[in-house]
Amino acid sequence: MLSSKGIIGLIVLYFVADYSLKYLRKRSKDFESNTTESSRNIIDGVEGLIGNTPLVRIKSLSDATGCDILAKAEMTNPGGSAKDRVALAIINAAEAQGLLTKKGDMVFEGTSGSTGISLAMICRLKGYIAHICLPDDTTQEKVDLLEHLGAVVEKVPPAGIVDPRQYVNIARSRAESSSAVFADQFENEANWTAHYNHTGPEIYTQTNGRLDVFLTGAGTGGTISGVARYLKPLIPSLKVVLADPPGSGLYNKVKNGVMFDIAEREGTRRRHQIDTIIEGIGINRVTANFEAGRQLIDDAVRVTDNQALQMANYLVQNDGLFIGSSTAVNCVAVAAYAKKIGPGHTIVTVLCDSGTRHLSKFWKAVPTGPPLSLDEILNI
Template sequence: STKLVELRCLSESTGCRILGKAEFLSPGGCQKDRVARQIIDEAEAAGLLKPGATIVEGTSGSTGISLCLAAAARGYKVHVVMPDDQAAEKVQLLRRFGATVELVRPASISSPEHYVNVARRHAASLNSQSEGGGLALFADQFENPANFNAHYLGTGPELWSQCDGRLDAFVMSAGTGGTLAGVGRFLKEQSADTKVCLADVQGSALYSKVASGVLYAPEQEEKSIRRHRADTIAEGIGNDRLTANLAMGLQEHNGGHLGIDAAVRVSDQEALQMAHHLLAHEGLFLGSSAAVNCAAAVKMARKLTPGSVVATILCDSGQRQLTKFYNEAAWAEYGLVAPTHHEASDLSFIS
């Protein structure tokens, strides 16, 4: 169980209690630790892993890091395929933790060279060397229901208990969608009145999917997308497709279960400003995904009555993003300007 902390400067400004579950304090540095353990547990239970097998995954980095730690405890090897434009710290950590790292150029999921498709082929190739397989497991975090299960069975119940059964809104960004869908499903089963809100980044099509039922990003029309997955400085969130895990959180795809029922957009500039604001006033050094979540929590809180309780996930630390999200030299590429100082209760930088 990770701690739940109040973000006082956000609470004071909005008149709501804004809480963050500190998943960045997990051993692997984010909530993906839960997913990695659940994937391995379910694979072992199904007899899909032989002793000394290799776990293969396509990842922007965080899930790979968590898999390295979980695999080491179980005697498995890890092979990670990731886009070559992610923060250098993640590659260094993966290699330090014993993973074989294969870097590929960013590509559309429809391309055989997309990092997930490359990982899938590598796992299949390893398994073809043994009758009956078992030499490799394709972790498949985007489509594997173990991702959803980790949060439905773990993170959601923890959060509900920590809030003493009173939570008006849960806000979370989505890459695989497992955290948002899993936590959201559990919370809706406890209280149908709890809002479950997607925080989406620029260049991603998920906001439109929740808001209007159609996967679409304005940047597609403007032909300004620079990379296929999401045109944002934030890593590991945003998507241009509906994953199996996110679909489990959408009523029209999951058999009618209540789930995600709201969405807000957060710009890179808002996320960058929020990250520096929380560092200055809360002493929290958070990564881009957590900054997006906190900015979205403020937007959601403004829509609720005073005194409402809003929770989000502080899913990553800034320590793995010094060369990108916290690197002034990288900001211009994404059209960002240096953040300005605001007093603790001044959130005028959030639209």
């Protein structure tokens, strides 16, 4: 017979074994529950990757200015730029209007690069065909991307917007003659509303509503207008600032109410309306998307080509950040504005795309060797 101690030992062993079994069953159920929950968080399709981009602190600029300089990393969208948001919104709007109904339907657009790439990506995944008209001096890497994404690429000589042979006008004409969709990124208000519905709320959430300045360049004007329209009512003290490259009239439109740039004076224009190495921002007309937020823009900063080139070298050597030309303009402007308003402020800008799209043009002109100091860049 078992002693009393033996009986007690068996009882203890029984309860330990019973508890262990129940614990293991619970852990198994928890694992199954977590696995099921994880499966619900799987993104369904490439379009699910668009948006919710990180907000990154640019260390070198922040340390040099005493401000928290934060940048929305739009190059992390699947198509590599902020234009993914716009392209998806435009295509979704066209579908809702019954303009795109079946595979093989065509979407025309005139663009110098990123919007075309984003449209080509969205059209490819939805079964549509993107027909992209662009200037014949667009970088070859952008053309290659478009073609690999299945777009029809039509190159045309650079021309002013009043010329019917200008790439946007040709795209519009092609769409009208074939009863197809013209994306019309400059005038289509699905552009700014995409940033109002998504980019602006993301910035507000990521900063907990604590920011002093939002600064970015404008091509179509969708980003600056959409973000300004969302953030300004929530943060009345917020300053919205435009970054503008050479040859663009938007700087003077914001500062003086007049659409003019010194490069446009008679006898000086060498190429076409935007006489600069910068791609993606700068324009000489007020688009519907820019007008949507124009009254909310408080200030503007002019950036030269040389400053942008030097900033690209500065960021790649100090931060390992390999940026495109429009991002370089944003970063020069954000540093200049931070110096203007002084330390202790939070400024948000946009990393529009990577330098990989600008290898054969912008990055060929970027200087090598030790970078200039930030003050030297701003004083060029």
